[in-house]
Amino acid sequence: MTTQFYDRLSNDSTQLLESGVNYDVSIEVGEEVSLVNIYKVHSIILQSRSPYFKKKFDEITFNENHVKVLKLPNISVKVFNVIIKYIYSGKISLEKLKNSDTFDLLIASNEFELDELVEHLQSHLINNNSSWLRLKFAQIYRTSYQVKNFKIIRDFCSNTIFESENFHSLPEDVLISILKQDDLQLEESKIWKYLIEWGKAKNPTLPTNLDKWTSDNFLSLKKTLKECLPHIRYFSFSNEDVIEKIHPYQQLLEHQLFSDINIKLITPNKPISSIVLPPRNILNTILPTRITSIPLFSNIITNEHALEISSWINRKKIPCIENNPYEFKLLVRGSRDGFDIKTIYNICDQVSKTIIILKVKGTGEILGGYNPLELENYNDQWKKTKESFVFSLKTTNMKDSILSRAYHENCTIGNISSRPELSFGHALRLIGNLKTERRCCCEVSFEYRIQIRSKCSSFSVEEYEVFEILSNK
Incomplete structure (x- = not known):
């Protein structure tokens, strides 16, 4: 049987950081000279915990004091304080950080290749600050889409944004990137419904009653949705949804596409010329309901x-x-x-x-x-x-x-x-x-x-x- 004493190890490592004894690296954090913080750290610890620091230290030579100097002007002192303490102690505290600071911490953790922390921070934001993620959706999703390791947040954003109050203000390129996803966990008819709503929001002068729409009204909406429409999986609609959801907006579709949708509806085995996108990979497993403990809006407790x-x-x-x-x-x-x-x-x-x-x-x-x-x-x-x-x-x-x-x-x-x-x-x-x-x-x-x-x-x-x-x- 192995006995573990992680708390003592963590405390001793933290004391080593705070004392700076026998340090061989000086890290300057902050952009403004008057606000720069200098951290006296130990290369052996940082490079064993972070591939990023290993690469950096290999590129830097010792100065006359036998110390390597690394400048990090693009990270805040507040964020780096959390990261350096995590590297030494394996512990983090997020209670005093604003949501925006936590997201900055996530970005920095990814840059420093701290995979364990990257995964934890994503889960923390989703479980404790999902309302903030929805509020800042465009910014959050753009970032997560560009960073491969942010899959947890990217999936969360993709599967919740349609019901967000900010959905109608979503930039077109962000919406398209979501529509392209094969694992979007939403029925195609609902995706279509939300897409139509998004297009209408971009054309506020359209009549509220669809029966009063003219050909020009449909043309205006079609132009707005031009880049989005090719990413809908039309042949994944149920027969009922084709009639109830697509048919009223048939003027948005090219004639051949609408014809092929109807052919598949009547004679499923008959060949068609339209591109058939694969159905989305919606999970069939019924997962146990996870009830969030509180307060998406508590300012005090987690x-x-x-x-x-x-x-x-x-x-x-x-x-x-x-x-x-x-x-x-x-x-x-x-x-x-x-x-x-x-x-x-x-x-x-x-x-x-x-x-x-x-x-x-x-x-x-x-x-x-x-x-x-x-x-x-x-x-x-x-x-x-x-x-x-x-x-x-x-x-x-x-x-x-x-x-x-x-x-x-x-x-x-x-x-x-x-x-x-x-x-x-x-x-x-x-x-x-x-x-x-x-x-x-x-x-x-x-x-x-x-x-x-x-x-x-x-x-x-x-x-x-x-x-x-x-x-x-």
């Missing part, structure tokens, strides 16, 4: 956090790994709705099973509490339940999450809208304006025996969110 919270609600000793039994429905967000506790009572009145998540200002701590009981506006009272809990979540600075369940049911939830205050005993008290008043606190509590925060000092929050917990069943 899917992993949501799965952990769901395990606590469900009282599972082993955390959920991917299929979340609960949906997290966003009700309130501080930056959107306001930071006063009264706002929570106004919006969440009569709502039960809520989770409140807080990001502590200045420390990055993520705290929160689960309340299974109804929040009630204009009804001050201390409520009793043994199903509530408070917690602090694992972050960059927090090694493990802390869970503290209600130990004694008396006064576990403080529903005090007039003050206003929302409290979980004294373990987590939220008072007044969470952002400006600095009156929130975590104290020693009889109701919740485990302290979720070592500091008893008051704090304010950078952001907070309230979610209603709904069963996915």
Whole structure:
């Protein structure tokens, strides 16, 4: 049996990076001279982890100080910090990165030929930031189409863009590249439907009622779709779809093509002259439903956090790994709705099973509490339940999450809208304006025996969110 001590190895390697002792390479990162960061690193480590650095170091000679100097002006210090720590420690933290920074990190990781990281970052963006990918679709897809290793994101974009609100603004060349794909996981009739919608969006003066279209109207749409139409797999349509979907728009097609479509419909074995594109390779295997844990729109927690919270609600000793039994429905967000506790009572009145998540200002701590009981506006009272809990979540600075369940049911939830205050005993008290008043606190509590925060000092929050917990069943 082999015993592994990866954590110690990772920590020792990180200390070597931070100390710079016995370094033989100096990497200058950043374009502006005043903002350049210099990293003192070890060639043996970098070239063993990255083929890119091995090639670069082979091309560079030592200077008079027996140090090789490599300049990387086209990468940000923020991104390179993550990469160099990953190379030395095998660990990364994405919690403090903006979505755009994470995508830049993906591009840089590919350039440095860090295949493991490239795959992880693609999956992370899809699982945690799919709404952002859809928002920036054109940019993301163009990049992924040019980079062979970005297949995970490219496939995601190809199979979700048709239902995106940005679909109609898609550039023609990007749309064509999608239509060319043999493994596009969508029925041909639906692809046709979306293509027609895209063309109509480019011709806003077309009548909404197809019965009122003139030959000129069809000609205008045909010109718009000229480069796209050859990539539709017309002979993959069902007989019913030919009649219902293609026939109304037959004027968009060349006469011979439309004739051949009808010939195949009536006499499938008769030869035709039109080019027959192969049907798309749509997966027939029914895959288990994967339910994303949360918040495509949470500004604070990740899917992993949501799965952990769901395990606590469900009282599972082993955390959920991917299929979340609960949906997290966003009700309130501080930056959107306001930071006063009264706002929570106004919006969440009569709502039960809520989770409140807080990001502590200045420390990055993520705290929160689960309340299974109804929040009630204009009804001050201390409520009793043994199903509530408070917690602090694992972050960059927090090694493990802390869970503290209600130990004694008396006064576990403080529903005090007039003050206003929302409290979980004294373990987590939220008072007044969470952002400006600095009156929130975590104290020693009889109701919740485990302290979720070592500091008893008051704090304010950078952001907070309230979610209603709904069963996915």
